[in-house]
Amino acid sequence: xxxxxxxxxxxxxxxxxxxxxxxxITSIIESIKKQNELNVEFKESPLxxxxxxxxxxxxxxxxxxxxxxxxKGLIGVEKEPYADTMLCPNSERAILRACGAGIAAADxxxxxNDRIFCAVRPPGHHAETMKAMGFCFINNIAVAxxxxxxxxxxxxxxxxDFDVHHGNGTQEIFYNDKTVAYGxxxxxxxxxxxxxxxxxxxxxxxNAPLKAGTEARExxxxxxxxxxxxxxxxxxxxxxxxxxxxxxxxxxxxNINLESENYHEITKLIIExxxxxxxxxxxxxxxxxxxxxxxxxxxKQHLLAxxx
Ligand SMILES: [Zn+2]
Numbered sequence: 001x002x003x004x005x006x007x008x009x010x011x012x013x014x015x016x017x018x019x020x021x022x023x024x025i026t027s028i029i030e031s032i033k034k035q036n037e038l039n040v041e042f043k044e045s046p047l048x049x050x051x052x053x054x055x056x057x058x059x060x061x062x063x064x065x066x067x068x069x070x071x072k073g074l075i076g077v078e079k080e081p082y083a084d085t086m087l088c089p090n091s092e093r094a095i096l097r098a099c100g101a102g103i104a105a106a107d108x109x110x111x112x113n114d115r116i117f118c119a120v121r122p123p124g125h126h127a128e129t130m131k132a133m134g135f136c137f138i139n140n141i142a143v144a145x146x147x148x149x150x151x152x153x154x155x156x157x158x159x160x161d162f163d164v165h166h167g168n169g170t171q172e173i174f175y176n177d178k179t180v181a182y183g184x185x186x187x188x189x190x191x192x193x194x195x196x197x198x199x200x201x202x203x204x205x206x207n208a209p210l211k212a213g214t215e216a217r218e219x220x221x222x223x224x225x226x227x228x229x230x231x232x233x234x235x236x237x238x239x240x241x242x243x244x245x246x247x248x249x250x251x252x253x254x255n256i257n258l259e260s261e262n263y264h265e266i267t268k269l270i271i272e273x274x275x276x277x278x279x280x281x282x283x284x285x286x287x288x289x290x291x292x293x294x295x296x297x298x299x300k301q302h303l304l305a306x307x308x
Contacts, residue, residue, distance in 0.1 A: 001307045002108055003032060004101035005119040006045040011090035012122055015074050018084065019253060019290035020121065020135040028119050028286070031296035038303050045101035045120060047093065048143065052103055055146035056139055056173055061130050065137055066092050077132045085135055095137045098122055102144035105283045109238065110152045115306050116283045117243075119299075123287040125167030125242045126192060134165065134192055141240050141285045142173045145180055148238055155179060158236035158278075160227060160270055161186075163244020163287040164254040166195030166207070170242065175201045181234040183227035185219065187212055187247070187254050197226075206230045212255035216262045219247065223266060228273055235277045239270060245289030245298040253290050260297035267305035282306065 010022040032040055053062055068075055069087045076083040098120035105116040124141055126134030141159055148154040159174070161167040161184040171194065174180040181204045186195050188209030195207045208226035210219065231239075245263065247256035267284075274282045284306060289295040 001038060001303065002041050002043055002105070002114050002116045003119055004043050004045045004105055004116065005029060006097040006101070008090070008093040008097045009120045012094035013074065013088040013090070014084070014086045014135070018086070020123070022121075023292055024289065024295060025119060025121055027292045027296045028299050031300055032119070032303065035300055035303070038307055043104070045097045045118070046104055047096040048099035048103055048138070052147050053099060053138055053143055055150060056142045057129060062138070065132055085133055091137075095122060098124065099138045099140045099143050102140045102283065102285060103147050106144045106148045106152065109281055109283055113281070115308055117303060117306060118283070118285045120286060123244070124285065125161060125163060125170050125244075125287050126165070127169040128172045136169060139169045139173060141242050142170055144283065144285070145240060149179065154237050156181070156234065156236050157238050157240060158183065158231045158234055159240045159242060160231065161242035161244070161287070162223070162247065162266055163242055164247040164251065164256050165191055165244065165288060167242050167287070168192045168194040171195070171199065171201070171205055175205065178202050178204055180204060181206070181231055181236060183231050184208065185210060185223050185227060185247070187214070187256050190254060204234070210256060213257065215257050216259060219256065219258060220262065220265060224269065228269055232273055232276070237278055238281045239274045239278050241270060241282065241284040242287045243284045243302060244287035245295050248289070248291060248294035248298055250291040250294040251289065253288070260294065260301050263298040264301035264305045267302050271305060280308070
């Protein structure tokens with residue numbers, strides 16, 4: 001299995017006491033390195049090619065984000081009450097490395113037929129076509145999906161998002177696109193406030209909002225019924241995972257009660273589906289997950305299930 005990351009992803013600074021911090025990546029990499037049975041090949045993410053980014057986000061929008069990058073200190077890109085999506089002097093490199101991981105992973109998926117995990121930050125699933133928000137600037141998974149379609153002629157792609165927050169950005173980008181199915185379990189009500197079951201796109205969007213306090217058995221039952229069943233009918237050629245680990249009971253930003261081992265089961269269910277329709281082709285992208293212990297334990301379980 002291949003794991004993409006890059007030291008530039010550690011340079012993204014969100015300010016004191018911000019949950020989306022560089023230690024997320026260092027603790028993940030440390031944890032993965034301890035797992036000999038994973039047999040991981042670590043690769044450094046390239047900087048994303050801007051023309052590939054423009055498959056999802058208009059040039060003027062990306063240029064505007066980068067032109068707002070401060071020479072020193074931090075600048076927020078959102079208005080209150082969510083003024084915690086920050087640009088720092090090293091943001092451009094981190095953002096392009098995070099996106100570049102998914103693009104390189106897409107090439108590896110097709111050329112090497114391996115499974116890939118992108119251990120990068122900033123995350124991407126809240127980034128809309130024209131809006132940076134929720135710690136996200138470029139929608140990394142959406143760019144990889146569009147790239148797989150344009151470069152590698154993959155037709156139908158499913159994006160499965162088990163982050164505890166709804167991936168409003170991914171939904172918005174593919175809302176009218178029948179070639180991409182998007183399925184998300186997420187706590188509701190919670191940031192960003194989207195992801196109602198009635199948001200169905202062109203029959204390609206599958207939302208499963210969960211009440212605060214949802215336990216693992218109920219989570220997995222709903223995940224199978226509301227996400228995996230419709231994706232099974234969709235028959236994707238590739239499955240991409242928005243892997244956030246903030247539905248863990250230890251996570252400080254939400255109130256769903258998964259344990260680390262549950263991520264093994266959830267991932268296995270996705271792999272089984274990919275073996276039926278997608279030749280086992282899966283790439284996983286790190287999204288959220290803000291308790292360092294929960295994050296490293298859960299990713300270990302996720303990768304043990306992900307590996308071939
Ligand atoms: Zn999240």
